[in-house]
Amino acid sequence: EVLERTIRVADRQLGKTVLECRDTPGFIANRLGSHWMAVAALEAFEAGLDVETADAIMSRPFGIPRTGVFGLFDLVGVNLVPLLWPVLTRALPADDAAQRYDLMGDRVFKHLLDNGLIGRRGPGGFTRRKNEAGEKVDEVIDLESLEYRARRQVTDPAGSAGDIAAVLAGDSDGSRYAWTVFAQVLDYACHIAPEVGDDVAAVDAGMELGYAWARGPFKLADAVGAAELLARYEAKGRAVPGLLAAAAKAGGFYPDADTVLSSSGEVVERRKVEGVLTVADAQRAHGVLAESESAAVVDLGDGVACLALRTKMNTCDAGVIEMVERALTLGEEGAFKALVIGSDHPRAFSAGANLATFTHFIESEDPEGLRELIRRGQVAFHALRNAAFPVVAAAKGFALGGGCELMLAANRVVTHAELYAGFPERSVGLLPAWGGTVQSLVRALGAGEPLPAASAFAVTTSCEVSTSAWQAADWHLLTDHDEVVASVHRVLAEAKAVALELLERGWTPPAPVELPLHSPDAEPLDAGWADASETDRAIVARIAGILTGGRPGATASEEDLLPLEVDAAVDLLQRPLNQERVWHLLRTNRPLAN
Template sequence: MSNFIVKKVAVLGAGVMGAQIAAHCVNAKVPVVLFDLPAKPEQGSGGAAQKNSIVLRAIDNLKKLSPAPLGNKDDADLIQAANYEDNLDLLAGCDLVIEAIAERMDWKHDLYKKVSPHLAPHAIFASNTSGLSINTLADGFDDELKSRFCGVHFFNPPRYMHLVELIPTAATRPEILDQLETFLTTTLGKGVVRAKDTPNFIANRVGIFGMLATMHEAEKFGLSVDVVDDLTGAKLGRAKSGTFRTADVVGLDTMGHVIKTMQDNLQDDPFFGIYKTPAVLAQLIEKGALGQKSKAGFYKKVGKDIMRLDFATGEYVAGGAKAADIVGRILKERDPVKKFKAMRESTNPQAQFLWAIFRDAFHYIAVHLESIADNARDVDFAMRWGFGWSTGPFESWQAAGWSTVAQWVKEDIDAGKALCNAPLPAWVFEAPVSEKGVHTPEGSYSPSRKTYVPRSSLPVYQRQEFRAKVAGGGGADPKTFGTTVFEDESVRLWHTGDDVLIFSSKTKLHVIGDGVTKGLRRAIAEAEQNFKGLVIWQPDSMEGGAFSAGADLQSALPAFMTGGAKAMEPLVRELQDTYMAMKYANIPVVAAVAGLALGGGCEMSLHASKRVAALESYIGLVEVGVGLVPAGGGLKECAVRAFAEAKGNDILQFLKVGFTNAAMANVSKSALEAKAMGYLKEDDVIVFNVYELLHVAKTTARSMFDAGYRPPLRRPVQVTGRYGWATIRGQLVNMRDGGFISAYDYHLGDTIAEIVTGGDIDQGSYVSEQWLLDMERRAFIALLANPKTQERIMGMMQNGKPVRN
């Protein structure tokens, strides 16, 4: 396949979605032009800037949004502003043009007439519509443009939501879809699902139906919004906001719009009665209570209290009710077969409600699978990646016993308990599905093809050593796959036969205790002897796990209780020695960072030869939160890097960023920000698709080895000494006296300043790395003996929140 390289993207429409899609392109180093209408003269002043003021406002707004659409706020300025009157010639230089204006067919058609003459002959043209017909949108295109037009539906917010639905027209050329899927997967880091051109496609069709069914059943069983949200949130492995809170966050007007698309286009659907806008939703929209953005919807914040809407009176009343204990126990049952049986047989209305919403979902996806998706896997991925479900609906059904559940659903339909009387399709009860379910190692079932469809074999997926899996669908388990070289309760050392050793820790959140430190030391020795490189990678990082949340305070407690702070010294020394062994190892050590890399986890990555980091990496030295200072070489590295960057200039200027990050426990909000903070180096690699992280890390390690890797030479470090220490201390005194930090925060800041400056020695002195490590270790042990630090540690372990004392 020839390379399809997207050199530039145009986004048409600077609304919420358009601006954020543009932002994510910039995150991925893809140049982007953002278009909107030209502003009217009174909307601004002066020339081109005035004409582009709508877009410029949208770009400015990107810096303020939370969660942040940009990995680095400063990159907002890299988005080029344009308008449809003066700048259509810019489209000729774009390889991909994404339309993201309001969901009005007539508006979209008007815009297409305006832009299509300016599109490059090779450019892919796509609409980010959330539910309009892609074939109808392409009406009026000539055949050539139709062949390179499709739907590309991002989910909000585009940086964080993994799902993108790709929807062809009847005329879209297959290679266009393959090229776009490749770009979306690797460059933008997305999970692509191909959908059929039906209203609201897959995720919104199933997800919005699920929300409507939930509202319908909640009313039937007399459950309040807070109880429903407690039942349908984290307890079901779904977004913790549950159903009604999610509707508030999405916006009740937006939800109303998606429901209207279903009402307008799905009159033949047997579930059409459920697409009626719920009366309570219509009333809220009419009142302008649109959810979070209007400060009232199903919930309303009054002072510090969250009030809930009472359906009976239409008034807001005190909220906070939870699921019944007995139902909570049913949901904790790990065996899905037992769990579903208990839900169905319980007399508790909350349990009956839960069975009802599962039954409704199973009924719906079975009836509609053939028309909305190619196979069952695409429905499960759409719901997991687009709605944040930990388990897709077909996965849940299969895990609970395919044939048994099918029989239960049939009984409910026959008894008139279901939402409509449409029977389950015949394939549900026929072999092979009746025997195997819809997911098997050879593929997932497709009713239209009457066979199991394997995964896409596009070359881009060869970059994913472990692809996202569906339960029952087979695929290698990264926790057991490959050849194990060594394994105990703390670590696993393994490889896949390609000359790179992989180190994975097995502790909760991959915290670092004595077992992990010893395992890492063992991995370095093993890799030096028998491999081209060592990669530190955590298998659960693909599903939102941590790289490492830092030191394991819990496991260190017994040593501390029996021998006091002094007993911790050998453990700290061992950690420092191991990280130094890693820094000066004779083979490249690559840290594959994703998720949290805090404290000792951050220090682990700092000592690697190179870092390959997923975009969503949250890196920082956070020890002051528990009244300690970094003691795994984090402050030492801060001094080393400041000296290297200063290149003969005043080192203190380069030390300030590292000092401030450690003293304030700053954590990067992305890998891009981690570069700006100095936790990642300029030549470290940022990977957008977390499923490609291991591949990139291994390729990096091998290429470094093949290029003749040698560890760095040990060099003395020039420090600022007492001059630098006094300068920083002066600023800390001002902060303490101004009431910005506590006396103990001052003490911790002063301790960090002492270490990064080398302490009470002459300015310009040279010290060894060991000198700085010894300072770190002594300070750490002294602080550990301090009652105020012990207070902070206990507070964090009991409540998970820092104590300010």
């Protein structure tokens, strides 16, 4: 009872993912993660690789954060090595594989520690960002001379491999290093699995949650193929772990969507957490009502469907707009009674509009094509909010720009506590034109703001992004009717429950509202932008124009204001300076303050 209560509090109130494991040194993540860091570092020294190459290989190809291994040592602090590594190894058996890696006796680690080069919290570590004179630099330590030098371009093809299968298939020094590290990590994971938990999923989850790996070691093994790995082990005369042999026989560590290998090698059902719903599970159970490369309408059961985006970071492209239109048609035809907008993406509700969708029209100098794309998106989102069925957004992570507008198109929002929402459009030469400017005014009015137009202007021009759901609520991106959920894994299920609750109460679309506009006799909304760049002034002037009436006390409907968003967006994207912002972000992934 105490354990169940503890798990319930950690999950539902603290929003934590609970892993059931045994009480062993380092539990799961620190046991395996510390071993991986030691192996990856010392094997890089042994292979004669430099810091840049090792980090490039121990990052993207493995689905590991871009810090790689040496960057991770710098991030957590090299000074923690003598504090933690001896404690862990003393607690482990003498024959444990971790005992083979003497970090304290290594010359490179000894040099760093003797000279106070502890990483980011010191004057440097394996990398440094400032030299002795305090000048900004991008340097790494040369592993032979132990002197800092400028970072070099990685030339080993393993560093640019797209995934683990590609990097292990290579024949370069980097690929051989990747194999050496992965084989030893997989060996160790297989060895400790029965000791630390009941199944391999617990080990994978530990590394995914504790070290931010996209996939744990057993999922990585399945990405290569358990049978292929077994053959490679045998070809190299390497002892085959019993768990790997069992996986090869079963068809993988995860034989299918519903099963997983236990830590003793038996195929067992995957654990299901009560109250957790995923799009993938719903799709297997109930099927798909419509789908494309960009998005799908998935049946969640009980008369509720889910509009699930499938693009990179769930960005909104023309295919997403088409699927919104398809979902509206399906709803009108009675294919479902309520709609949830959400996905299984771990980090994004939607990171915004796909800018490449707009650049096609910019390059072809086709303003009318651009106008039609923007208008279609705006009309589709507006129709969602006013549909005959309730629409609930299941938001988590990023809801930026067009993604924030998609969230605001819902009648209710159920969001994870970590919500990064806002309108960064100005930084890319745009303004919110899929209804975001108008919805900001609607929400400011509904929240009782004394000057709703000024509030909407501030939100849509600031480029600020919320750091939590509560900050988003302060900006009226969430309302008092929306819900915040502590556990990211429960957002979709709770959104479905809210949709069913709205149906049970008897759903009616929102009534039209008259929106008070800023008085032309008052100080202009953009008066404080006189010293801004020409590009920024042009953007905020158009937003101010949308929110300002032709006379004192003027009001307007949403339908009156929405075409002004479209006109403004099209006009702005004809300006060379605004186009420069779009192209610069696409090239560099950084905004241009021109």
